Amino acid sequence: MPRPTKLEDATVDAWLSAHPEWSRAGEGASAGIGRSYTFPDFAAALAFVVRIGCLAERRDHHPDVELGWGRARLRWSTHDAAGVSQLDLDAAEASDARAP
Amino acid sequence: MPRPTKLEDATVDAWLSAHPEWSRAGEGASAGIGRSYTFPDFAAALAFVVRIGCLAERRDHHPDVELGWGRARLRWSTHDAAGVSQLDLDAAEASDARAP
Numbered sequence: 714m715p716r717p718t719k720l721e722d723a724t725v726d727a728w729l730s731a732h733p734e735w736s737r738a739g740e741g742a743s744a745g746i747g748r749s750y751t752f753p754d755f756a757a758a759l760a761f762v763v764r765i766g767c768l769a770e771r772r773d774h775h776p777d778v779e780l781g782w783g784r785a786r787l788r789w790s791t792h793d794a795a796g797v798s799q800l801d802l803d804a805a806e807a808s809d810a811r812a813p
Numbered sequence: 814m815p816r817p818t819k820l821e822d823a824t825v826d827a828w829l830s831a832h833p834e835w836s837r838a839g840e841g842a843s844a845g846i847g848r849s850y851t852f853p854d855f856a857a858a859l860a861f862v863v864r865i866g867c868l869a870e871r872r873d874h875h876p877d878v879e880l881g882w883g884r885a886r887l888r889w890s891t892h893d894a895a896g897v898s899q900l901d902l903d904a905a906e907a908s909d910a911r912a913p
Contacts, residue, residue: 779879
């Protein structure tokens with residue numbers, strides 16, 4: 714797999730315009746994109762996190778996750794690119810596809 | 814189940830002295846106790862979070878969780894008590910018992 718490269722700001726901004734639930738999250742080398750999801754209870758949020766975890770393992774690309782009662786938050790960033798790469802946009806779209 | 818009550822600061826401090834990996838985390842009504850754990854990879858951290866999630870469901874007492882590659886962080890607090898209750902100390906000890 715080629716080393717991921719950091720996307721141009723304009724590319725990320727265009728993607729964010731098309732995906733308004735997502736926003737920039739984190740700064741500098743850990744700059745990424747984040748989104749919060751809500752769920753009816755803890756178990757539903759946990760189940761979503763497990764699905765995202767499996768997705769992350771398949772892609773060998775892993776988010777930062779926050780989990781609480783009825784809520785989960787994902788932050789995708791590419792450490793090797795010190796910013797947002799195409800891997801993150803793709804993973805974010807795959808995450809949304811797994812949300813209830 | 815009786816409504817949980819907020820523990821005296823001295824009680825929490827004594828528990829923290831005996832459990833030095835834990836520290837106070839959060840303020841005001843969301844004051845709690847937190848601990849970070851490290852793991853060899855993402856899957857191990859996710860597996861721990863799932864175990865903690867099952868523990869939380871059994872107890873009907875749920876932590877805030879942060880999950881990342883090779884790491885997880887738990888924060889236990891008791892919303893109904895606006896602070897740290899005995900439920901949190903018990904859940905923290907149960908969490909440690911499930912750590913690898």
